[in-house]
Amino acid sequence: MKKNIVLNSAFLFCLTVVLFFACSKKSSDTSTQTPPPATNGNTVSISNFSFVSNALTVTAGTTVTWTNNDSAPHTVTADDNSFTSGNLSKGDTYSHKFTGTGTFNYHCNVHPMMTASVIVK
Ligand SMILES: [Cu+2]
Numbered sequence: 001m002k003k004n005i006v007l008n009s010a011f012l013f014c015l016t017v018v019l020f021f022a023c024s025k026k027s028s029d030t031s032t033q034t035p036p037p038a039t040n041g042n043t044v045s046i047s048n049f050s051f052v053s054n055a056l057t058v059t060a061g062t063t064v065t066w067t068n069n070d071s072a073p074h075t076v077t078a079d080d081n082s083f084t085s086g087n088l089s090k091g092d093t094y095s096h097k098f099t100g101t102g103t104f105n106y107h108c109n110v111h112p113m114m115t116a117s118v119i120v121k
Pocket residue numbers: 049073074075108109110111114
């Protein structure tokens with residue numbers, strides 16, 4: 001009888017281990033099915049002296065918001081000067097609504113090598 005108790009305990013222990021791994025596998029499967037955070041959408045991050053994404057595609061009528069995540073000041077300035085944010089300090093945001101379709105190239109006035117575009121479809 002005592003042997004049965006030992007066997008039952010061993011069985012229960014194994015069952016617990018199996019269930020634990022089954023559950024942890026299930027939860028990790030769920031996390032891989034969760035879509036990654038949107039890197040596109042209608043926001044652009046300015047970080048490490050670049051625009052992320054540097055080729056944002058949106059539909060006409062979308063308001064795009066830029067956020068400066070750098071300590072350095074940046075601007076969001078259209079190459080044709082149709083819009084400009086002025087100097088953005090760290091944490092500052094700038095929004096511009098794109099009503100017409102086309103490719104809108106822009107740059108940073110402080111760092112002209114920083115270029116990017118918004119493609120409006
Ligand atoms: Cu800049």
